[in-house]
Amino acid sequence: GDAVEPKAFKPEFKDYQAVYNEIAKLLQEHDEYDDGSYGPVLVRLAWHASGTYDKETGTGGSNGATMRFAPESQHGANAGLINARNFLEPVKAKFPWISYSDLWILGGVCSIQEMMGPKIPYRPGRLDRDMTSCTPDGRLPDASQGARHVRDIFYRMGFNDQEIVALAGAHALGRCHTQNSGFDGPWTFSPTVLTNDYYKLLLGSKWQWRKWDGPKQYEDKETKSLMMLPADIAFIEDKEFKKTVEKYAADNDLFFKDFSAVIVKLFELGVPFTDKTETYVFKNLDE
Numbered sequence: 001g002d003a004v005e006p007k008a009f010k011p012e013f014k015d016y017q018a019v020y021n022e023i024a025k026l027l028q029e030h031d032e033y034d035d036g037s038y039g040p041v042l043v044r045l046a047w048h049a050s051g052t053y054d055k056e057t058g059t060g061g062s063n064g065a066t067m068r069f070a071p072e073s074q075h076g077a078n079a080g081l082i083n084a085r086n087f088l089e090p091v092k093a094k095f096p097w098i099s100y101s102d103l104w105i106l107g108g109v110c111s112i113q114e115m116m117g118p119k120i121p122y123r124p125g126r127l128d129r130d131m132t133s134c135t136p137d138g139r140l141p142d143a144s145q146g147a148r149h150v151r152d153i154f155y156r157m158g159f160n161d162q163e164i165v166a167l168a169g170a171h172a173l174g175r176c177h178t179q180n181s182g183f184d185g186p187w188t189f190s191p192t193v194l195t196n197d198y199y200k201l202l203l204g205s206k207w208q209w210r211k212w213d214g215p216k217q218y219e220d221k222e223t224k225s226l227m228m229l230p231a232d233i234a235f236i237e238d239k240e241f242k243k244t245v246e247k248y249a250a251d252n253d254l255f256f257k258d259f260s261a262v263i264v265k266l267f268e269l270g271v272p273f274t275d276k277t278e279t280y281v282f283k284n285l286d287e
């Protein structure tokens with residue numbers, strides 16, 4: 001079996017870096033999934049756990065991990081996230097002291113860093129809640145809608161226009177699956193590496209409606225192998241959003257800096273930290 005570190009005997013010592021390392025190791029081992037990584041779907045789990053937050057009522061958010069339960073697990077927007085939750089089960093079994101809610105966010109943090117993204121400072125302290133804290137359906141964005149809907153959804157969480165565009169850069173990662181959302185295909189040519197390619201492609205490619213049997217989505221005219229959702233195209237149709245798209249397309253360092261800040265804000269919505277809460281900046285597996 002694994003060597004037991006002396007500190008493991010101290011029950012009060014919570015080694016979050018060890019949890020990070022375990023997730024990173026499993027990401028490397030399970031390269032059979034999708035485009036070669038569970039990273040994108042883990043990022044999506046952390047976002048959908050957090051993105052139910054409502055600043056007026058303080059309900060929803062990552063503090064609770066209520067997506068473990070129906071009805072939230074059955075919400076259309078959460079289709080396919082069972083794969084991410086199941087991926088993390090062996091990690092929960094190995095480190096039972098971590099809450100599901102902290103673990104799901106740590107899964108997102110680890111995935112972003114391991115997919116060559118920026119450092120994402122992490123604070124623990126989320127407590128799991130029961131199914132009575134499940135949020136109503138409809139709090140997550142509807143990909144078939146445009147700028148007004150996107151603003152409604154993200155203003156409800158407390159984000160501004162610049163922050164919304166910075167968050168959307170996560171669509172450099174992963175893909176749409178017909179069995180989950182009905183949509184199909186990746187946004188970028190390297191869906192397991194975080195870059196500012198999402199913004200570059202939004203501006204640099206010609207986007208046309210895909211002619212197919214599925215829901216309305218765009219394809220790039222040149223290769224027809226990339227996609228954009230109607231809600232993605234809203235970021236270049238809307239003048240205010242487009243200004244920020246142009247900034248991030250031109251400057252990957254700026255995107256990384258702003259993305260890190262805004263995803264920390266997303267992941268911490270509604271989480272009750274104390275004066276004693278520590279911030280962790282994790283080492284990557286290869287550091």
Ligand code: HEM
Pocket residue numbers: 040041043044047080141142143144150167168170171173174175176177178180181182183229231232263
């Ligand atoms: C995937 C919609 C914002 C991260 C998806 C999918 C849809 C979608 C329809 C495909 C799911 C599937 O079929 O498996 C939207 C809309 C957004 C939004 C309408 C807001 C306008 C975000 C944000 C993040 C994010 C803020 C993270 C910060 C991801 C990731 C995937 C994904 C990483 C890929 C998942 C995978 O490969 O399994 N999104 N999303 N999205 N989304 Fe978003």
